[in-house]
Each structure stands twice: as structure tokens, then as C-alpha cells.
Amino acid sequence: MIVRLLGVGALVAAAAVFPAVAGAYPVKLLQEILVWGVFAMSLDLLLGYAGMVSFGHSAFFGIGGYVAALALKQSPHALSALVLPALVAALAALVIGFFSIRVSGVYFIMLTLAFSQMFYAYAFQVAWLGAEDGIIGVPRPRLLGLDLANRTVFHLYLVVLVALAALVLWRVVRSPFGHVLRGIQENEGRMEAVGYAVQRYKLLAFVIAGTVAGVAGSLYTQFVGSITPDAFFWTTSGEALLMVIIGGTGTLWGAVLGAAAFILLQSLVSSYTERWMLILGLTFILFVLFAPGGIVGALRGRVGRRA
Amino acid sequence: MTLASPVLLIEGLTRYFGALSALNGVSLMIAPRERRAIIGPNGAGKTTLFNLITGHLAPSTGRIRFDGAPITGLPPHAVARRGISRSFQRTNLFPKLSMLENLRLAAAADGRGSYDLFGSIERYRAPLDRARAVAESVGLLGRLEEVAGRLSYGEQRQLEVGVALATSPKLLLLDEPTAGMSPEETQRMTRMLEGLPREVTLLIIEHDMDVVSSLADRVTVLHYGEVLAEGTFDEVKADPRVYEVYLGGAG
């Protein structure tokens, strides 16, 4: 436990001091990985713990992003950057979740997809959200007297927030509530039969995941300085889904590793060759066939064999 | 045996599947502390009866009262929370979780603490203690950390009952707890069931007549969705209609 805590602490510290040793672009990549990592972790709470495969998680990412963009343009403060996006995303997750948890399996997948696509269509078409161009020129907030427009400050802010989000999710999956979720994933019917109001737990999980996704979306807006309707598009959900699966479902750090693998593969390979889709596709296929359980599964397998 | 205030009262329970009736006007009265066996040939509607009681199915007509209050149409979790727990004919566990966790989840189903988002399960002693106690009473104390899916079949059946028991039910429904067990395993299961506290009212579907005779106070025979006979084991055994159903069906 202590070793693990030290390990995590070392990782956070390494992420924090990364700009001191790396160039601007690697830092950007790291920041992007961190933001997507939060998003992927929030999806993993549904996917890997509650067994709910959502294909519409982009709805909350987009809502967080848009609310942050609108609010930061009004007043660049922490309230706009973090509290409002999280609240609105939570509310949206409550409503969408209320309808979606009535069905399961492929129907759940498609219903969540439908909701996120409706948001996409709306954001794409209405002028007050900037239509397909989205909202650009979003200022970064001021927080506790710190100006996040400063690169170093923003990096630290991001690292701290991502670590906080990870900590929160880590506590949640280990809490009694998290154990209930795992029970639901394992055997929903039996959980119901022993007396759990399964729907309520699922809805709560959906809302928590949606809220964290909203924070991720807000961080994304702050990171890029703009938000476009693509944030809502199903491919955003799809990519997060791939990240979680590649990393290994049901392990939060797997989601972050998956985000790292996905973003590094996509950005670096596409700088080297036009055939990056082929390479990405082959990677997925080989992964499924030879590394079930994702990156974490593969790592664990190796460690296990050595031990 | 007092019939004054039955723990479970079923009146005219009927369930159709399309045009077929799986259960047809069944009425039952189970007294507190009673141990009742439900027997009958395959397709007699025994499991359907359980499913109706626990809310897994909605009745077409009829009423169910538990502890004096109507429970007809309640969802399964609400029924369970009122004190009715069940085991399943097909083993229905959390195969990737440890045995202790299987029992603890059931024991914690009273909801206290299960919405705690940031605490740890160690903080809630009662479910853990209950899980250990149940593990002991179903004879599995030695294998608390074993993953449920890796237990032997007999152990899984014991755990199946254990999970049902861990919720501290007033009424325990057991759906063929000895199904597929070897004679020794069946014996062990029977002893275990006999040892259950009398406060737990028992409704058990069972094919093994030795189990029924040693366990049940009274027996209800279902046939084609209707109550064919009811009485003590000996009374039922002596009933020519029951003889007809079993032997006639077999012959």
C-alpha cells in the first residue's frame, strides 16, 4: 500500500516537473493525455465497474466543455471553470441516465449514443453555441490569485486536478458503493434479489461518471482554448471506449495508460506515416488477440509470470 | 402450529405466459417458523410461484401478503428488503468475487452504508461479521478468500444458500438447494438446513424426498399450476392423487 502510494506520488511529481525537462510539444501531449485520462477513467467507472457500456459519454464531456467555454467567457473564475461545468454535466447525466438505465446491453449503448448525437446536432446548428465552429478564444481562469494563462501554472493546475479526479474515482471504486457496482457488473439479477435497488446505484454511477466527464470536458476547453461540436460526436465516446479497452477495463490507471497509448500512437505515428490508420487498426487487432485484458492485463501477466 | 397470523399469505395467484397458465389460482398460507416444502413434477409451476413471490414476475391475478402487508407487484429488491430472500435453482453467484465478498454484499444489502462513496468496507463491521457468521453456518469458513467461481459445485450450492441467508431474511425461499449434488453433499446440505435458526421461515422446492421428509413440517404438492394436495409429509405421501401424479408421470 505504502509502496503503491509512493509510486503514485512519484508519478504525479514526475508529471508535474515534466515541463522542466521536456519541450513544449511533449508537454502538450502529456496534458492531452491527462485530460483524456480523466475522461477515460470516468467512462471506466461505468464500463469496468458497473458493467454499463455507454456509447454516449461524449455528451457530458461536451457539456462540460461548452459550459466552461460559455462561463469562462463571462467571468474567468474557478466557478466557471470547474463548478458550473460539473454541475450541469451532473444534471444532464441525471436526466439522460434516468431514461437510459431502463434498458441494458446493446439497447443501453444505442440509447446513450442517441442522446449524445442529439446534443451534437444541437451544438452543431445553433448560433449561440457557435454552430459548427464552436466557441473559440476561451480565456483561462484565474484561481486563488494564480493566472492560469501562465504555462507553468496551468500545467501544475492540470496535474493537481487530474490527480484529484483520479483520487476521487479511486476512493469511489473502493468504497462500499464501488463494491456494490462491482456486484452489479458481476450479477445484476442477484444483486436485485438480495435487496439492492440496482437502478438507483446505476443512476448514481452514471451521474458520478457524467460529472467527472464534465470536468474532463471543462479541462479540455481550458487546455485547447476552444470547444467544437466534435466533442459531442460519437467518435469522442468511441475513442474513450477504445482507450479504456486498450488500457484494460476495471482498472483506473489502465484507462490513463490507454489514453496515453492511444494519443501517442495517433499523434506520433501520424507524423511519421500516412498509413497511421493501418497501424492503429493492426495494433487494436493484435492487442485483442494477443493481449487480452489490455495493457494492464499484459503487464500483470508479465509480473505474474516472473513471480 | 398457529394459523392466526401467517407470515406469507397467497390468494388465488395466477400467471399466464401467453395463453398458457403456469400457475392457476394457487392459495397458500405459511405460518411463522414453519418449514414448508413445495413438490411437484417438472413444469408444475414451482419456480414460477417463487418468481411471483419475489417479484421477478408479476402475477396475472391474485394477491400476496407478507407479514400482513401486500407485496404484490413490488420489484425484487423491495421484496428482498422486506425480509424475503431466495436461492436459485441454477447457481447464481458473483463468480469473480471472493466468497466473503459474495456473502458481504448480501449482508450489506440493507442499504446502510452502501451509498457511501468514499468510505471503506472495513468501516462497516456488521455486514462483515454477518458474512463470516453465515460462512460458518454453511460450512465454508475455511475458504473465505477463494473466488466463488473456483469453488467446487457442492461448495457453490452451499454458498448459493449462504448468500440468500446472509440478508437475514424472515422468509427464506430455497429453489432445489440440493440439485445436482452427490448423496454426501446432499446430506451435508440437509444437516446445514436443519441447523438453521427456527426464526427463519422456510419455503423449499425439493425433489429429493429424503430431504423433504427430514426437513419439512408440511408439504404442498403443485400439479399443472394448481395445488393438488397439502399436509404433513406422511399425509401427502398417502394421498392417492399424489401417488398418481408421481407414478403416473414416471410410468
Add this chain to the structure above:
Amino acid sequence: MSFVPDFFGQALNGLSYGVLLFLLSVGLTLIFGMLDVVNLAHGSFYMLGAYAGLATIAVTGNYWLAMLVAPVAVGGIGALLERACLRPLYRRSPLDQVLLTFGFIYLFEDLVKWIWGGRIRSIPPPEAFSGSVQFFGATVPSYRLFVIVFGLVMAVALWLLIERTRLGAIIRAGVFDAEMTAGVGVNIDLVFTGVFAFGAALGGLSGVIAGPIQSASPPMGAGILIPALIVVVVGGLGSLKGSLVGSLIIGQAETFGKAWLPGASMVIIYVVMALVVLLRPQGLFGRALK
């Protein structure tokens, strides 16, 4: 400028679009029903079919030959994919199938781009169906009429195949319970490969059929995936009848939505699906979940 021919014309548009959706999605629903696999690469089969058709036409100039070659070629690819990659995954989490078939979307798209280039292409309609006809005051391209007739004939043929032949009986049994079917002495492995190849072939065929109406380009497969999934879900997973009825409903809803609710063209299909799933969670003709 009267209401009746207007309405009739749009209804015909909706019908032709719906039938096209049916052809697109029926392979997907078959594969799902039988193998319990959500084959995200189904759109890729559609794309591969279009390119196989283009290649055939480039060599022979014969559209009808393309309609034969494309499904055979794509069916073969499907069989290979099932044998080599999908088979080990049946007992694993459905998420692994998602990742695998997603990988194939990328792989196929880039391979096609590598071989044929990224340029937009199109299949000209066969000479016999290149004009348009008047129909009770409405104009319809004759190729669309052909698609309608062809699609409905396919629907009947598939229904007969599945409901009235021994092969169909095996498939239906497999849909119901694969283990049981294997228990009665059917080579279920072969049936699985066969069904997957057949579903892939249907996807390939739809690529050739859609070619003269729509354009062909490597990303086309990813584009039709979502509509095809929606049709399958609306109709009910694994149901042939559902796939047909779902397609026709979506076809009409989309067409009249575009005609009458100009602002809503992006969401109609999703709204229809959400309503169906909420009101009838197993889809129109799906088996109830519990």
C-alpha cells in the same frame, strides 16, 4: 402542385431509402442474432463490396457481374476474419469484439485507400435503369424502383431461407441456443463461419446496390455504421422481420423529416430510435429481454 403526388413522391423516396437501409443492415442483424457479435466492421464490408464492385466493373464493364462478384469476395473476407480473429473471442467479453471489429474498420479503410486511392468514386447505374419514370405524378429514378423491387425480393428470399429450409432451421436454432444446437450434432463452428460470411456477403452486396445512388470512398463504411446499427436496434436485435420493418420506418421518418422538418434532419433517426427503445426496450420485433 397538389398534396397527393407530393406525398406519394416522398413516400416512394422513403421506401427506396428504407429498402436500401434494409439491405445495409440485414447482414448485421443476422450476425448479431446468431453469433451475439456486434460487428462494427459491417460498414467496412459495405465499403469493400462497393470497391469489389468498382473493380469488377472496371474490368468487365458489367454491373450485374459486380452484383455477383462483390458478395462472394466480401463473404470470403468475412469467413477469413471469423476463422482467424473472431473465433477465439466468442467466450471473451463483448468489449474485445468491439475493439477487434473497430480495428478492422481502420485496417480496411486504409487498405482500400492504399490500393485504390482516396478519391471519391461512383458506380454508374446499369444501362437499363439509368433514366427516371413518372409514377402518379411523382418522378422516380428507375434505378430506385429496381432497388425497391430487389430489396423486397431479397427480404422474401431471406425469409424463405430462414423459415422454410433446413439450413434456416439450423440457423434459427443457433440463434436460440448455440450450445444446444451443437449438442444435436450440427457442426456449429461451420455454421458460425457460414453465417458470418453470409452476413458479410450481404453487406458487400449492399455496397454494390448503393453504389449508383451514393458515392464510394474509403470512409463510407464508417459513415453507414451508425444508421445500420440504429435500424437493427429499432427492429429488434437478430430479427429479420424487425430489420425490414425498422428500415422502412426509419426510411419514411427520415424522408418526411427532411421534407417537413428542415431543422431536424440531423436528429430524426436518433429521436425515432430513442422513442422505440424507451417504449419497447426489446425493439419492435426483438425477443423480450427477460
Add this chain to the structure above:
Amino acid sequence: MDQLTRRRFLQTASVAAAGAAVGPWVLRAQAQSSPVKIGVVLPYTGVYAVLGESITQAMELVFARENWTVAGRKIEMIKEDDEMKPPVGIRKTEKLIDSDKVDILTGPVHSGILMGMRDKVHNSKTILIVSNAGADAISRERCSKWIFRTSFSNWQPCQPMGGWVAKNVSKEVFQIAPNYQAGKDMMAAFRETFLPAGGKLVAEDYPKLGETDYAPYITKIKQSGAKAVFAFFSGTDAVNFVKQFDQFGLKQTVKLTGAGFLTEPDVLPAQGKSALGIITGHFYTPVLDNPVNKQFVKDFKARYNNKTPDGFAVQGYDTAEVILRALKAVNGNTQDKDKLVDAIAKVEFDSPRGRFRFDPKTHNVIQPFIYVREVREVPEFGLTNVPIDKVADVRDPGTGCTLPA
């Protein structure tokens, strides 16, 4: 230096060196100072990859002509695939600016990416030469001293068409374009001259981007009784719309006109004979009769496997020419950015499309001509856009732009 550019560099360098019988390594060593880095953000995958390809090919054609050298410095192109996705495009832009430290940036195709790049470029004082994206705002309220555009603003090819269509085709027009800003901007630009010329807008419709079935819209066009359509579509949308419009037999009764992208060479082969007779406005067509264009078409075809250049290629050509001429003017000094910006603004030369110059007020190209073109089958070119009329000196109004800012 990354692999792709190194390989490209070596290839082109060895081509250049072949005549002199020296190896590429020697050549590299001879380069006197660090290379001029040109970052390119374009789509190289997806439907719009052909646009990125055309633009890149023409740029490479021009640079190769100069042996990849300008004012004594090597030219290095660093290409990044933006996948037509704003987040990716922005990520790649940041890579090029922050990591590769490019001297000049060019691209993108997607207006959304351009709008997303805009602040990064503006704040980091990076020179961006837009080689396709037509968002009007970049020449108007979002213009920047650091941003030039060699391609067009969406307004440019459409505004002159309104009056022309009203005068020469019909005064009853149905407008149709995808439901996004560029589509709506183009329709509005058309109306600016169409309505004052007595034109009447019968109806308008905005199908979704990426629509595959236009039948409901085509039926509506037929029912509206409009005599002409003014449409803007591009990519697969353009192919699907034009093919289906023809299949419904509407071409005989309703004249199809539009923005040039409707029938550009990226879509024309797939449209085939369905496109015959369509009239569009655009700043270029490969059949233009001027010496620079003739040479360009000849060189382009020779280098790229007999491929006829399109408007996108001209945008690439002009971008490369602008870069070359400006760098020559400042003697290869990319340090003094203000001077370089001034030099770019002053560039003027004969382009395949006519006399090329920037509007000092907006840094947007002044289109020497917007050609009214009709799709015809011509001997040497096959199916192509043949100019039938032209409007000279089309410059974006630049409303709200106050350069130099």
C-alpha cells in the same frame, strides 16, 4: 527531424543532386544555414485527403523547381495530417509551432480548424498562409496581421454569381447547401447580388453535412417550381447531390448552378456525365488560356502521372510562390517577422489564375477573376469546367477587419 520529412528531404535532395552527380549527404552538408521550416496542416486521410494531396503536390512542384532552396537556405516541409478534426488540427498546429518551431505555417482545409488555430497563430506571432479554408471571418472580424490567405473567402466565388444567375439563368432560384456556416455564408453572399438584380428566392434548404440521400430535397425542388438551383456542396455530398439530381431527371427542367466546389476535379470524375451543364463560379479552371497556367498544367501533369491540376493545386502553387518570393525579398531572414509579413503582403506575381496579389486591408487574396464556368466535355481535358464569363477583381468586403492590427 522526423522520419517522413527526412525521407522526403532525401528523396528530393537526391533528385536535385542527380544531375550534379553528388550524393544527398554531400548536398546536405553544403547547406549554409539552417533550413526554412514550413509546417503544413492538411487532411491526408478521409474524403478530403485528395484536397490535401493536390495542395501539397503543387507546393512540392514549385519548391522542386527551385531545388528546395531559397535565398541560400534549404526548404523543409513538415506535413501533418489534421484528419479534418479540429482537435487534431489544433494539436498538430501546436506541435509545428512549439516543437518544430516552423518559420511559416500553411493549411488547413477545414474552416473549423482554421478558426481553432487562429488564436494560437495570432498570439505566437506565427505566419500562417491559409491554403484552403474559406471562413469569411478570417478576412473580417477575426483577421490577423499574421494570417494571409491565398485561396478564397467563401464569399468570393458566390457573390458575383447572384447577379449573373439572375441576369442569365433565372430569377426564380432554390438555394441548397449543407447546414453549416460556410454553406449559409455562401448562400447569403449569392443573395447579395441576386436579390438586387430582381431575383426571387423560391425556397432554401439545408441538409445535414454528409447526407447520403437527397431524394426528399430534390422532390421539394421539383415541387417548388424553381427554374434554377444555386447549390454549394463539396466532397461526397457534391457527388451524391449531383448524381441524384440527374437521376431524378431534373436537369432537363431546372438549371443547376453553384459555388465552384460543386464540380471541382476532386468530385467531377465520380459525378461523370451527371455534371454536364452545371454552372459554377470559381477563381480557376485548368483550361484557362494564359501562359503561366499552360506551363503549370504541363509541369503538374508531367510530375504527377498525368493528373490535371485543380483549384486546390493552384492554391498550393500560389502559397509556395508567395513563400518563395517573400523569402527572397527578405534575403532568407526569417528572424525579423514584421519584415517578412510586410514582404508577403507586397508579393505580386502571375499565377495560373491571373495576377496574384493580397488585399492589404484583409491579407486575403484579391481574386483576379471569378470565372463563370460550365461543365462540358472537351477534347484534351475530358469532363471539365469551361469558362463562359468572368467577373474581375473580386475582393472580400473585409467588414470588421482593421489591419494592420
